[in-house]
Amino acid sequence: MMRQIRQQWKELVEREILLYAKELLGTDDPVRELSIAVQTPPKPELGDIAFPLFVFAKVFRTAPNALAEVLRIRLGARTDLPEGDLLVAGPYLNVKVDVISLAGHLQQAVQAQGSGFGRNQTMAGKRVMVEFSCPNTNKPLHLGHLRNDSIGESISAILKANGAIVRKVNLINNRGVHICKSMLAYQKYGNGETPESAGIKGDHLVGKYYVRFAQWEKEDPTAMGQAQEMLRKWEDGDPEVLSLWRTMNQWTLEGVSQTYAKTGISFDQYYYESDTYMFGKDNVLKGLEQGVFYREEDGSVWIDLAEINLDKKVLLRKDGTSLYLTQDIGTAIARHTDWPFDSLIYVVASEQMYHFKVLFHVLQRLGHPWAKDLHHLSYGMVNLPEGKMKSREGTVVDADDLFAQLSLLAVEEIRSKDREDDVGDVAATGEAVALGALNYYLLQTNPTKDMVFNPAESISFSGNTGPYLQYMGARISSMLRKYESMREAHDDISFDGALLKIEEERELVKLIARYGESVEEAGRDLNPSAVATYLYELSRLFSKYYHDHQILKAETPQLVKARISLCAMVLQVLKNAYSLVGIPFLESM
RNA sequence: GCGCCAAUAGCUCAGUUGGAUAGAGCAACGGCCUUCUAAGCCGUAGGUCGCGGGUUCGAAUCCCUCUUGGCGUACCA
Known part of the structure; x- marks a missing residue:
């Protein structure tokens, strides 16, 4: 919504500059070649939309500061302006948007659109196929796959939110020499064991033999040749090889599917x-x-x-x-x-x-x-604080192990806070917290960059983390539940944005208005971290707000209504954003 | 060797696509629970944006040189 307001003002300012050029210089040609930038001022006091005027200074042969003043006066004299105030801040012509009317519009929009709030049509009708995950059928998923899955799932959701028709596809790497390696080692050392008999998830069992091959290869120089021979047999349709291949593939895929189910991945x-x-x-x-x-x-x-x-x-x-x-x-x-x-x-x-x-x-x-x-x-690669993950040194972080570890720590956290009763299903909540922690940690960083995954940090749950974001949603939900009991007294009161006078409230309104832009940006740049960053900014601002100000015990019923409505808006935006970066929403935690 | 990518606080990362005094979290130190959940809030400290040049009214951001690191350059995937 902020985008439309910005665009509206941009057109007005542009038009005014052209008019002024024609009056002053007799032509607007030199101005037409320039394009006006639209920015957001660094501080709220400076307004909400900024037009830097440096580029026009030369054409008009005036200081940008003076030009800003001229434009402010000229525009101020117009009668067809949208709500808001113009102000001059040095070489910038800034606009302070009318938060009251913005709050009203947003309140209606959020209520009407619900989970659709923030969606846009910038990619309307575009058919986009997204390929991700693509596991090998010779070992279980590791941390590197988790980053891939997080990005793939998130990007797909983001593209959908931008109006695209998305098809998520997976490509199973189930053939090739590397697949034959685990098969060969199994033939040689497996003794017919199965996931059931060994009590091991299928993908881990197959992975065990892939590792076994690497050991065998060191002892026996013909190992690699045998694997290649097996691949030729496979391509020739050798029934025995094919049968083993089917069996072991099935084991791995069943195991991997379980991991997908736990981590919210689907195709x-x-x-x-x-x-x-x-x-x-x-x-x-x-x-x-x-x-x-x-x-x-x-x-x-x-x-x-x-x-x-x-x-x-x-x-x-x-x-x-x-x-x-x-x-x-x-x-x-x-x-x-x-x-x-x-x-x-x-x-x-x-x-x-x-x-x-x-x-x-x-x-x-x-x-x-x-x-x-x-x-x-x-x-980019996922590294550990000690450096690269190396299978030879056994430092590869297994996806299932990591997830189990995170879930366990989340459960401990719930217990240590005596929240079992409020939370209900402790195990399920623990997993939801773990998943949010993991996805947020992996999506926070711009995909193009290598990143360091610090297991200790990812499970600490304090600071800029998934659980922190989830916690905001849970807190608002809790307030809304309490509000239910006093709802009748407020049902007849209508939302009045004019009552939201506190700075944090005004900033929250404007931030909510900007949500759609972060969705667009994430889609345009194929960068989920744009949403992650937005989510943290919104949570932090809200956290400060409700810490410092009473919501349900505000002075008047009208104010209670205004504030709880604002909270409901924030919650809806949080939920919508969560769904784009793989953070499960929790009613309580 | 050649190619691609990166370098921002002690550590992990943001930085509105060239604009206003470069921001968070962690770690450190100090405050705040009789209060809508302390997984929280507030404060202090921490910076030659790898180095050097260039373009520009203006550069962490664009261009070039160099340094460091990663990845690639397989009849592996």
């Missing part, structure tokens, strides 16, 4: 590399016929990437088996056929930037016009 469609890799191969061969690729003497198929200043890249091995890139070509084409998209976003770690550069180029060379609509949402 509209699953793709499996085992289904698409042949299709990729076909397309590579087609490209070979078209002359886009070429064949080496040993039989391998290549593309020369000199066009984009890169080296040559292999697309099919000399033994004819396909590679990661081959599969991705097939998957992309299959997807566009399945569900023609306006855009496909791959949420994949930054280490694969090169891969996607090549993939997009190959698809374009193959003549797919939609190749330009592919986008790699690259996110």
